[in-house]
Amino acid sequence: MAIPTTADEVRRLDRDHVLHSWSAQAHINPLPIKSASGASFSDYDGNTWLDFASQLVNSNIGHQHPKVVQAIKDQAEKLCFVAPAFANDARSELARLIAERAPGDLNKVFFTNGGAEANENAIRMARVHTGKQKILSAYRSYHGATHTAITATGDPRRWASDNSSTGIVHFFGPYAYRSAFGAKNEAEELERSLGHLEQLVMLEGPGTIAGILLETIVGTNGVLLPPDGYLAGVREICDKYGIMLIADEVMVGFGRVGEWFAINNWGVTPDLLTFAKGVNSGYVPLGGVVMSKAIADTFEDRPFPGGLTYSGHPLACAAGVASIEVFEEEKILEHVKDLGERVLRPRLDKMAVDHPSIGEIRGKGLFFALELVTNRETHEPLVVFNASGADAEPMTKLLAACKERGVWPFTHFNRLHIAPPLVISEEELVRGLDVIDEALKVADEYY
Numbered sequence: 440m441a442i443p444t445t446a447d448e449v450r451r452l453d454r455d456h457v458l459h460s461w462s463a464q465a466h467i468n469p470l471p472i473k474s475a476s477g478a479s480f481s482d483y484d485g486n487t488w489l490d491f492a493s494q495l496v497n498s499n500i501g502h503q504h505p506k507v508v509q510a511i512k513d514q515a516e517k518l519c520f521v522a523p524a525f526a527n528d529a530r531s532e533l534a535r536l537i538a539e540r541a542p543g544d545l546n547k548v549f550f551t552n553g554g555a556e557a558n559e560n561a562i563r564m565a566r567v568h569t570g571k572q573k574i575l576s577a578y579r580s581y582h583g584a585t586h587t588a589i590t591a592t593g594d595p596r597r598w599a600s601d602n603s604s605t606g607i608v609h610f611f612g613p614y615a616y617r618s619a620f621g622a623k624n625e626a627e628e629l630e631r632s633l634g635h636l637e638q639l640v641m642l643e644g645p646g647t648i649a650g651i652l653l654e655t656i657v658g659t660n661g662v663l664l665p666p667d668g669y670l671a672g673v674r675e676i677c678d679k680y681g682i683m684l685i686a687d688e689v690m691v692g693f694g695r696v697g698e699w700f701a702i703n704n705w706g707v708t709p710d711l712l713t714f715a716k717g718v719n720s721g722y723v724p725l726g727g728v729v730m731s732k733a734i735a736d737t738f739e740d741r742p743f744p745g746g747l748t749y750s751g752h753p754l755a756c757a758a759g760v761a762s763i764e765v766f767e768e769e770k771i772l773e774h775v776k777d778l779g780e781r782v783l784r785p786r787l788d789k790m791a792v793d794h795p796s797i798g799e800i801r802g803k804g805l806f807f808a809l810e811l812v813t814n815r816e817t818h819e820p821l822v823v824f825n826a827s828g829a830d831a832e833p834m835t836k837l838l839a840a841c842k843e844r845g846v847w848p849f850t851h852f853n854r855l856h857i858a859p860p861l862v863i864s865e866e867e868l869v870r871g872l873d874v875i876d877e878a879l880k881v882a883d884e885y886y
């Protein structure tokens with residue numbers, strides 16, 4: 440018995456024995472991937488694609504970084520695993536590095552295996568700390584697929600699991616391009632979205648609400664940047680009513696928008712911040728919650744009611760330590776800011792002039808979305824989502840046009856997201872953008 444070595448074998452075993460996420464299995468045909476390096480990955484036939492999605496927006500330092508691979512090997516030789524009740528060197532050091540980079544007084548870390556578990560535990564901490572149960576979260580959000588995290592998720596991925604038993608209430612976050620409040624501009628959107636949130640708090644009862652959970656920048660649901668003042672406004676509401684602010688930075692933490700944590704762009708300190716993905720680029724699964732002193736103190740004399748066999752896994756933490764060292768040595772945060780502002784944003788602005796199907800461009804750092812429409816006046820989306828799913832044809836064709844030319848971006852409903860590994864070179868970025876520029880002619884045909 441051996442691991443299969445041909446694409447056909449890999450595909451056959453996959454089809455026979457693997458159940459894939461979020462998909463009707465008969466409708467998918469997963470591509471066997473043989474190798475990856477830096478900002479690209481390859482199949483068994485030698486075809487290579489620029490990874491413009493960083494897999495699931497997690498390969499922040501790129502694929503197979505030799506320093507991180509070596510750190511995992513070194514740790515494996517020393518100690519592959521020890522239970523979380525023991526202390527271990529890699530975990531201690533990674534917790535210190537994260538605490539040093541986290542905003543405000545966030546100083547203590549609980550490690551998980553990924554983002555959903557991080558949100559589950561942040562919610563649990565907010566509930567125990569406040570003695571309250573309800574959590575408010577945004578309709579346009581994704582927080583993970585475990586029970587409470589998927590119920591906190593606002594987007595339609597929630598529908599199949601939601602039995603409304605988990606004490607989550609949803610609100611509308613700011614999204615000026617498709618305002619839920621009829622706002623005409625960003626200033627109105629800011630004022631109305633904060634007004635809506637405070638009204639919801641009053642109607643639900645401040646004495647029942649443990650936390651407000653939000654993605655600092657909404658990720659899969661559209662790369663929605665909060666207008667300046669929104670996060671500070673939410674912080675104010677939280678402080679006024681004794682509510683914990685939980686910032687989900689699973690997708691945007693660790694350099695995606697040029698800061699260690701995206702919330703640092705707005706100078707706001709949450710009570711709890713969740714991370715995963717970019718903490719070690721997924722070389723070994725890892726996530727966690729970094730919390731304020733007040734939350735940590737809650738568990739000084741009373742037990743923290745949670746735990747995971749693999750919390751603070753030595754291999755994952757060693758990869759995290761090495762990854763943060765790579766960020767520093769290769770000046771990745773500076774690289775992201777530079778490429779984002781000097782190359783990516785101006786090129787997308789130019790595309791918006793050339794392609795009528797681009798309704799709006801949003802983003803920061805190396806994290807952008809193109810919102811595609813068939814009418815710029817009415818904002819009619821290129822594909823319309825309804826309860827039976829989206830009419831996906833235009834987006835399927837657009838994605839195919841990118842892939843045929845060697846670029847693999849992420850698409851969701853009527854949006855194309857650009858989120859390459861943060862180590863991408865200027866030449867690779869420009870090459871990928873040339874492809875997207877060409878492929879967008881497919882979307883223009885529907886305009």
Ligand code: PLP
Pocket residue numbers: 495552553554555556558581582583584654658659687688689690715716726
């Ligand atoms: N939170 C956000 C913002 C995410 O984007 C994701 C995953 O995409 C998650 C949570 C869930 O993370 P995981 O898939 O590691 O459980």
